[in-house]
Amino acid sequence: MLNKKKSRLLSGKKTLLLLFIAFASNCFSQKPNDPKHENHYRVIPTINTDELSIDFADQHSQMEFTKMKIKITNKTDDFIVFKMGENDFIYEHSTFNPKEKMVIIDPKESISKTLSVNGDTRFHVEKFELKLKGFYRAPLNGDVHNAENFKLPPESNGFSAGPFKVTHKSKALKKESRITNAKFKCTYSGQHIGLVNPYKLKVKLEDGQQFPNMNDNIKTKLLLPGKSYGFNTVFKISTKIIDMQFANMEINWNDMFVESKLSKLEDISVSFELDPGKTAGKNK
Known part of the structure; x- marks a missing residue:
């Protein structure tokens, strides 16, 4: 008799435990009509073109947005x-665009960004299409804008080379026997894109000898209209050749300022479809 009571008691406790688990699961799991419920989409294989490699991650939607991570190489x-x-x-009901922003990807480099849309309450869908229409190629070759040599010690605070305006930071000038440092700021005011390559410049002595910019922390910079780039020049010359502290020198810009035009790449279409298993797992 006692064993039967214990058995009924254990059975009752087990039933209560199962009911509690079911209740907790129901409370903490997000339902499809919950505004925070997320639809997650199937994995997209890497997309490769002649110019780009594109990877997607964590693509999902709630009622008020669709969001994903995109890596572009x-x-x-x-x-x-x-x-x-x-x-x-x-989407079946409409088309949306992300907020306007320009991202620059250097040659042979990769960047990762979040791509998203909002502004409606109907993004919680099982499928949609993304049309990538915003890729442009910016050739390094273009129209060269020449500039007159810049004297060191300087006779002016700056100069222009076509749509490029360059300002010399005179207070930062360092002119010593074995090393000369000069700092500049270049602003592009054209309608296309500006390319500034400080590796091309050289310092020229009065006897015609030229020496390269030894600053290792510079690179070719792409400038959109109205944008600026600050760069340093570092010249190192043996005192057996000249004492730079007392020398008259000039910076030869050597085709450093180039204006180029964007060339649009082909559109890329990507289809996203619901992944039921991932969606269930992410909403627990």
């Missing part, structure tokens, strides 16, 4: 410009 020796606002998120 530039395979070319040119710059790639990604205009985020030109890309279309296409």
Whole structure:
């Protein structure tokens, strides 16, 4: 008799435990009609073109947005410009665009960004299409804008080379026997894109000898209209050749300032479909 009571008691406790687990699961799991419920989409294989490699991660939607991570690798020796606002998120009910932002990808480099849309309450869908329309190639070759040599010690605070305005930071000038440092700021005011390559400049002595910029922390910079780039020059010359502290020198810019034009790449269409298993797991 006692064993039967114990058995019924244990059975009752087990039933209560199962009911509690079911209740807790129901409380803490997000339902499809919950505004915070997330639809997660199937894995997209890496997309490869001649110019780009594109990977997606964590693509998902709630009622008020669709969001994903995108990694873009530039395979070319040119710059790639990604205009985020030109890309279309296409749903059955409408098409949406991300906020406008330009992303610059250096040659042979990668960047990772978040791509998202909002502004509605109907993003919680099982499928949609993304049309990547915002990729542009920026060739390193273009129209060269020459500038007159810049004297050291300087006779002016700056100069212009076509749409490039360059300002010399005179207080930062360091002119010593074995090393000379000079700092500049370049602003591009054209309508296309500006390319500034400080590796091309050299310092020229009065006898015609020229020596390269020894600053290792510089690179070719792409400038959108109105943008600026600050760069340093570092010249090192043996005192057996000249004492730079007392020398008259000039910076020869050597085709450093180039204006180029963007060339649009082909559109890329990507289809996203619901992943039921991942969706269930992410909403526990």
